[in-house]
Amino acid sequence: MAVSSQAPGADAARSHLMALVAVECEAPGAPPRAALDRQMASVLADALAQDLVTQIPQIGLLDFVVVGALYDQAQVLRPHWPLYASMADALERLPRESGESHVVALGTHGGRLPLSILEPEPELFGSPMLVMPWLLSGPGDVIGKVAQRLEQELMERGLIGAELALAIGEAFGIKTAHARHMTTLDLCALACAQYEHAGLGALWQIIETALLRPDQEIGVNLDDGSSLWFRDRTVHFESRDSRLLAQYRAILGAHGIVVVAIGRGGPDAGPGSA
Structure with missing residues (x-):
């Protein structure tokens, strides 16, 4: 599979790969902070981007967008992928120069995220697993190669380093058991198993x-x-x-x-x- 999924609503000349950090908390429930301010979101975005580039250098050629917020997986798994469509739209609004890549962090200002659709829905919280979405965007050929490597290498082990997982936990005020990268299709497979287990x-x-x-x-x-x-x-x-x-x-x-x-x-x- 060359590209995991396409985020709708973005420039057709660019391809997009939708993925996320799945955070397994030590206890279920709503995080003390479901969304981070711009500064904290930017720090985490840079750390996540560096974590990925260290393992797959080609990611450094792509735009990397992160929402500094935690969601229940159901809010991510919605028809037409509205969270990712909003992330792609936010990226396309940025001024850019040819060949320039960005690390974009979407965080709160005045307690609110830049788009209402990105606000976590607290009534959904209850699972010990929370997710933080991220998006890669760039030329289709590069996205295709990166997607293959993500599937073949990173997503098989996928675990984020202990130091970065700790930083995520501290930022949101949660105790993390572990954190890992997933594509949206990985998340679909996990949700399928959960639903089947529940009958x-x-x-x-x-x-x-x-x-x-x-x-x-x-x-x-x-x-x-x-x-x-x-x-x-x-x-x-x-x-x-x-x-x-x-x-x-x-x-x-x-x-x-x-x-x-x-x-x-x-x-x-x-x-x-x-």
């Missing part, structure tokens, strides 16, 4: 389609006879179980996916088995 594998099929194939339709039938059908960026849910409807609305809503209850008979096409 929600069918729900993940819907989320995965919305993330990776948003223009496609998919239907799944559940063991209790309920049905889910994803189309037109919306999940149509057919069930007589109001508690299940509320649960699925909460889970899919965290991923930015709307759930609409329908009566028996379903949408025109009708749900099918996955």
Whole structure:
């Protein structure tokens, strides 16, 4: 796979690789500081960029964008990747000279991040794993080579050095068990395993389609006879179980996916088995 994913909304002449730092905390819950000010975000961005360049020197030829904030993974795993689209847009707004690369840190000013869409959603916090997104941007050929090396080398071991992991923990006021780099597809694979372990594998099929194939339709039938059908960026849910409807609305809503209850008979096409 040459490029992990493309961030929408950016210059078509440039390619983008979406990735993140996954931080495993010693305890679940909201971090004392979910977002960093510009100065602290800049310090962490420089340290992360150097960590990556040390392992893959070609990354130094690319623009590197980091949001100095921690998120629940559901806020990252949303259709059309809105966090990354905003990061790519912020990068494209910078003045640049030919051949010049940037390390861009997006931090708070007056307690707020530069775009409201980048604000962490505190109601989602609860997992011991938090994520800090980063984006590489540059010529497609360089991005392709870097993506291959990330997949083959860095993402296999991926662990960030203890000193840098400690710095991340101190910046956000958390105790970290470990921290590692991941691509968004790595995160998808991890989320898939988590959903399947929780008995929600069918729900993940819907989320995965919305993330990776948003223009496609998919239907799944559940063991209790309920049905889910994803189309037109919306999940149509057919069930007589109001508690299940509320649960699925909460889970899919965290991923930015709307759930609409329908009566028996379903949408025109009708749900099918996955």
